[in-house]
Amino acid sequence: MTFLKTIGSVLLIGFCLVVLFGCTKSGDPDDNPPAxxxxxxxxxxxxxxxxxxxxxxxxxxxxxxAAAQWEAEATAYGVxxxxxxxxxxxxxxxxxxxxxxxxxxxxxRQKTLAAQNNVSVRTLETxxxxxxxxxxxxxxxxxxxxxxxxxxxxxxxxxILPLMTSQHSSLVRMDLPAGENLASAPLSARILQSxxxxxxxxxxxxxxxxxxxxxxxxxxxxxxxxxxxxSLPPNAALTGxxxxxxxxxxxxxxxxxxxxxxxxxxxxxxxxxxxxxxxTEIPLDYPxxxxxxxxxxxxxxNGVVVVGxxxxxxxxSSGGGFNTxxxx
Numbered sequence: 001m002t003f004l005k006t007i008g009s010v011l012l013i014g015f016c017l018v019v020l021f022g023c024t025k026s027g028d029p030d031d032n033p034p035a036x037x038x039x040x041x042x043x044x045x046x047x048x049x050x051x052x053x054x055x056x057x058x059x060x061x062x063x064x065x066a067a068a069q070w071e072a073e074a075t076a077y078g079v080x081x082x083x084x085x086x087x088x089x090x091x092x093x094x095x096x097x098x099x100x101x102x103x104x105x106x107x108x109r110q111k112t113l114a115a116q117n118n119v120s121v122r123t124l125e126t127x128x129x130x131x132x133x134x135x136x137x138x139x140x141x142x143x144x145x146x147x148x149x150x151x152x153x154x155x156x157x158x159x160i161l162p163l164m165t166s167q168h169s170s171l172v173r174m175d176l177p178a179g180e181n182l183a184s185a186p187l188s189a190r191i192l193q194s195x196x197x198x199x200x201x202x203x204x205x206x207x208x209x210x211x212x213x214x215x216x217x218x219x220x221x222x223x224x225x226x227x228x229x230x231s232l233p234p235n236a237a238l239t240g241x242x243x244x245x246x247x248x249x250x251x252x253x254x255x256x257x258x259x260x261x262x263x264x265x266x267x268x269x270x271x272x273x274x275x276x277x278x279x280t281e282i283p284l285d286y287p288x289x290x291x292x293x294x295x296x297x298x299x300x301x302n303g304v305v306v307v308g309x310x311x312x313x314x315x316x317s318s319g320g321g322f323n324t325x326x327x328x
Contacts, residue, residue: 047278048316055275061307062271065252065300070286070293072246074182075239076189077218078174082234083164086149086171090157093138093145100131100138107131150209150224160226167231172205174240176220185210186242189225192287193236201289202241203230241287251295253288257306260313266292269312270302277305277312 050060110127113119145154153160163169172191176182190202205225215222223242232238259282260267266284269277280300286293294300305312 047272047276048312049275050277050312050315051275054315055308058308058311060305060312062303063255063258063306064303065254065294068251068253068288068293070249070251070295071243072248073190073241074176074180074186074244076174076176076220076223076242078172078222078238078240080232080234080236080238081171081173083161083171086153086157086164087161089145089149090153090161093141093154096134096138096141100134103127103131103134147212150211152209153224156208163228168229170227170230170232171208172225172227172232172238172240173211173215173222174225174238174242175215175218175222178219181221182242182244184245186223186244188243189223190241190243190287191225191227191232192239192241193232202287203227203232205240249293249295251293251298252300253291254282254294254300254304255291255306258304258309259284259292260309262313267313268300269305269309270300271305272302279313279316 050058054060107127107130110119110124114121114124142154149157160169160171164171174189174191186207188207189205191205192202205227208224208226211222211224214220225240254268258268260269260279266282267279268282270280272278280298282292282294282298282300284292286295
């Protein structure tokens with residue numbers, strides 16, 4: 001009898017342990033909440049929806065960017081040259097040349113007279129010494145002028161200086177960044193004044209010459225360009241885009257009115273659907289007349305907003321608060 005009671009007690013204790021273990025394993029669903037994801041509740045979106053009423057109210061206009069090509073270019077930085085400095089350098093060169101020509105003629109005349117025994121040896125030697133001195137002075141001035149202004153201006157300064165002093169043209173020097181060199185001379189250039197914020201209408205410049213050596217300040221290769229029919233302020237800082245031989249880029253031209261400056265970058269709003277507008281970042285590396293060139297690698301394939309883009313940005317920033325056609 002005692003043995004049976006003992007067996008019963010063991011079975012009862014075992015049953016209780018099984019029940020207790022089962023309750024512990026099942027637990028409460030709240031004890032194991034689902035894992036959190038990294039995705040935030042309000043993920044940033046660069047698009048906005050504007051219904052037809054809103055588009056009409058804000059006068060929204062959309063245009064399709066025109067296809068365009070961009071010729072290979074190198075970026076350079078430079079300055080508008082002071083015409084008085086060129087005038088002074090050319091005057092020194094001209095004066096040395098005139099003196100050398102005059103002394104050469106005088107030496108030739110004295111040699112003719114000496115052959116006729118009509119001049120002393122001393123006079124002939126003096127004329128010879130003067131001619132040699134003036135020839136050396138002309139050579140020195142020519143080397144100095146070419147080092148600073150290039151070889152082309154030796155023969156074209158007489159033509160260009162009057163245009164500069166009458167404010168009909170400007171001479172500019174463009175310097176490549178340190179360590180950069182062009183394998184061949186640039187074909188032409190587009191020049192922007194660095195102080196003109198938002199300038200999108202660069203002026204064309206004719207290539208004149210490469211300056212020997214490197215610029216002592218920028219340590220880059222330097223070129224001279226002539227801006228015709230335009231007077232730029234002397235010593236003004238410039239940014240230039242030098243056209244060089246190479247395969248052109250294909251892309252589109254974005255009107256300046258479509259460009260938004262936001263967070264230090266350039267943006268446009270593309271109309272991806274009738275009421276949907278997507279903000280797209282574009283590079284501002286290719287300014288053209290009236291806007292900016294955007295290469296094919298940047299996905300601008302839809303119409304872009306040219307009137308009302310700032311309002312669309314405001315709508316996006318406010319979470320689409322203009323969608324009803326009424327301001328909140």
